[in-house]
Amino acid sequence: MKKIGLTLLLIASIQSGHAEPVPASITKQLKSLDIKSVELNSKALRVDMNRPRVTEDIYATVINSVCTSLILEPGSWGKTDFQRIEVVNSFGAQGRVFSGGAAECKAIGKLTMDQVNQEYLPEHTSLWSASGN
Structure with a gap:
């Protein structure tokens, strides 16, 4: 029984370590x-919504909010260097x-x-795939 508990603790620490x-x-x-x-890791900022569906409007609001944080406080991201922002529904099955x-x-x-909503976001957006992301 101790081995199972130790194994679970080790797995949790490895996952949270990233x-x-x-x-x-x-x-x-x-x-x-x-x-x-x-959640943030070296490659992505993942935003899990408390909603069953991520609409274009919700997605655009999240992206604009994240980007606003950098614009208003330029030094606030520190060494953070993620390359994508994942906006996912509450089930982790749908998003952008x-x-x-x-x-x-x-x-x-x-x-x-x-310009952001009609040109820039569509060019930089793909659909979320639980198996591919």
């Missing part, structure tokens, strides 16, 4: 949204993925909201 702290500025920007959890990180967020900051 997660990085989410910058406070991102957490602050996402606070008003219906977020279940936010933004291909980009700090550089793309800075580019968004130079565009109008219409």
Whole structure:
């Protein structure tokens, strides 16, 4: 029985060891949204919504909120260097993925909201696939 408990503890520590702290500025920007959890690793910022479906509007709001955190507090991301933002429903089965990180967020900051939503986001977005992400 002790071996099983030790094994589970080891697995939990390995899994949590890959997660990085989410910058406070991102957490602050996402606070008003219906977020279940936010996790950051070296490749992706994953935002799990507390909703059964991630619509285009919800997705755009999350991306704009994350990017706003960098625009308003440029030094707030520190050494964070994720390359995509995953916005996923509460079941982890549906969502959208933004291909980009700090550089793309800075580019968004130079565009109008219409340009972001009608041109930039569609060019940098793919659908979430639970098996492929």
